[in-house]
Amino acid sequence: MHSFGYRANSLLTFAVTILAFMCAIVSFSFSNQTPSAQIQILNINWFQKQPHGNDEVSLTLNITADLQSLFTWNTKQVFAFVAAEYKTSKNSLNQVSLWDAIIPEKEHAKFWIQISNKYRFIDQGYNLRRKDFNLTLHWHVMPKTGKMFADKIVMSGYSLPDAYR
Amino acid sequence: MDWQGQKVVEQLMQILLVISGVVAVVVGYATESFRAMMLIYAGGVVLATLVTVPNWPFYNHHPLKWLDQSEAEKHPKPQVVAKKRFSKK
Numbered sequence: 001m002h003s004f005g006y007r008a009n010s011l012l013t014f015a016v017t018i019l020a021f022m023c024a025i026v027s028f029s030f031s032n033q034t035p036s037a038q039i040q041i042l043n044i045n046w047f048q049k050q051p052h053g054n055d056e057v058s059l060t061l062n063i064t065a066d067l068q069s070l071f072t073w074n075t076k077q078v079f080a081f082v083a084a085e086y087k088t089s090k091n092s093l094n095q096v097s098l099w100d101a102i103i104p105e106k107e108h109a110k111f112w113i114q115i116s117n118k119y120r121f122i123d124q125g126y127n128l129r130r131k132d133f134n135l136t137l138h139w140h141v142m143p144k145t146g147k148m149f150a151d152k153i154v155m156s157g158y159s160l161p162d163a164y165r
Numbered sequence: 166m167d168w169q170g171q172k173v174v175e176q177l178m179q180i181l182l183v184i185s186g187v188v189a190v191v192v193g194y195a196t197e198s199f200r201a202m203m204l205i206y207a208g209g210v211v212l213a214t215l216v217t218v219p220n221w222p223f224y225n226h227h228p229l230k231w232l233d234q235s236e237a238e239k240h241p242k243p244q245v246v247a248k249k250r251f252s253k254k
Binding site for chain 1: 170172178179183186197198210213214
């Protein structure tokens, strides 16, 4: 501690070390998580086989969700997306993302939205006729400091019609 | 800064930083505000810097007692003996 530079360096490194400990402590804040969601398919807008041979369908979705319980003081944002999941003979699991959103604050985490799918629902092939599928709401809770956690709610029972429209 | 001052400065620095870290986490948790925690800690770091880094006078209240000039003259310094230089062959 014999010189200005020595003391300044010592203080700075110790301060940053303590900051690291503080962030480690903060990253252990967990909340009691009780999220809920419902998705309705209001309408199948169209359902066609594309020129390159793959099926494509356009849906109007009604998404209701309450993700407020996922937020803590250490949450920066929650990334939520809806994926259609189904099985084909070629792939045991197909996941097609239909919609996503970034939720920056707790107040915006309880929402109701009616839109057609933000991203195109295109199959790898032409397997979608009479296909049963699940709509899964996934979320990633992104912290300000610490580990990111992800989870989902699976909603099953949706299916596509027999013929193209 | 004299030895006593250096010891005090080291202890003060550690205590000030640890306490501002603890207070920052507690207040941030209580107010559910990450921003509050960071601001309080930053304030604590600035305070610690102002208290411990500059060479304040109160760190120099126990200066070293160097030997008196009169005493030093009684004990002459050891002389450096001139060495022979060996030439390389």
